[in-house]
Amino acid sequence: MPQIDAEGPPQHTMLETSGVWPFVSRRVHSEHGRVHVWTSRQHRKGLSRLDIPRIESFFAAQSLNTWIGVVFAIGASCFVVASLMSLFPGLAELSVLGSHIDAVYFAGSIPFTIAAWLQLFQAANPNATLSGRTARRRVWFGWYPKEIGWLSCALQFAGTVLFNFNTFDAMSPSLNWWQENLVVWVPDLAGSILFLASGYLAFIEANHKHWAFHPRSLSWWIVFINLLGCVGFMISACFAFTLPSESNNLSVNISTAWTLQGAICFLAGAVLMPFESAESA
Incomplete structure (x- = not known):
């Protein structure tokens, strides 16, 4: 009205x-x-020209978007390195133990979670990116499930927390097949589902429809590439189930290859994020 x-x-x-x-x-x-x-994405990320403040701070739109991209890139790079070490151990001409590779995955999951929380914080406090003052007190997480941007960030953050458990438990050398499925594969599968839902919500948030093709839009490329990364992680999780008595080296390699594909996509999306903010400015 x-x-x-x-x-x-x-x-x-x-x-x-x-x-x-x-x-x-x-x-x-x-x-x-x-x-x-x-638009929802511009509002929550402070990409509108009017939203970008004159004075930069950590919580300013350009600065925070850049930090989110950098931290995401660090986490994705760890996943890329760990996947390559697993698929091609001869590249480094070193005998790399599986526990060392799992440690690199776990190390990468930490910046993933930090960046996901920063993005959730940003979505919960869109007014915090406006010039100078905030219309409401900042909150750490918020609860706005009716807002598509916040919901996408919340699902992504929950997925990264599950990846923390998944990659940490994978470092244990004493797990049998069913324990590995319970504490490693189940969090991996659940986290991948949350990532896929988050990636699709971000895609439809940016495009306002179920599917769109806008190759001239940097925002479209970011959400599309990230969605491809979510698909890669989902396929990887489907092949990561451990069987009790059969050798599953092929499944492990397929799972790792899709993890590599997903990590490369997330790295590319993270690298593009600061450019999206600069373009809007």
């Missing part, structure tokens, strides 16, 4: 809303005769 000014005609009129049900990720409204376009 338009808001009626006591002295004249409506000053604020909603012209159009769009998004994948039940979310609204784009709004077009008229205010005092000017048309404004609001």
Whole structure:
């Protein structure tokens, strides 16, 4: 409903809303005769020109987006290195133990979780990226399940926490096949499902529909590449199930190859994130 000014005609009129049900990720409204376009991704990441503050701080839009990209890139790089060490141990001309590779995976899961939390914090405090002051007190996590951007970040953060457990438990040398499935594969599968849901929500948030092709948009490339990474992790988890008595080297190699594909995609998406912020500025 338009808001009626006591002295004249409506000053604020909603012209159009769009998004994948039940979310609204784009709004077009008229205010005092000017048309404004609001999108969920730009709002939560502070990508609007008006949202980027004059004075930089850690919580400023450009600075925080850059740090999120850098920390994500560190985690993805660890996963890339660990996957390559597992698939091609001869590349380093060293005898690499499986426990060492698992330690690299675990090390990579930590910056993944830190970056995911920073992104969740950003989504929970979109006004914290506005110039100078905040409209409400900052919260660590928030609870806004009706907002597609926050929900995507929350699912991603939960997935990274499960990867922390998954990669930490994988370093234990004394697990039998069913224990490995319980404490390594189950968190891996659950985390991959959450990642896939998060990646798809981010994709439809940026595109306002189930599928879109916008190769000239940097935001489209970021969410699309990250979605491909989520698919890679999901396929990897499907092949990671441990059998009791059969040699499953082929399945392990397939799983690792898809982990590598996912990690490369996440690394590429992370590298592009600061450019998205700079482009908007």
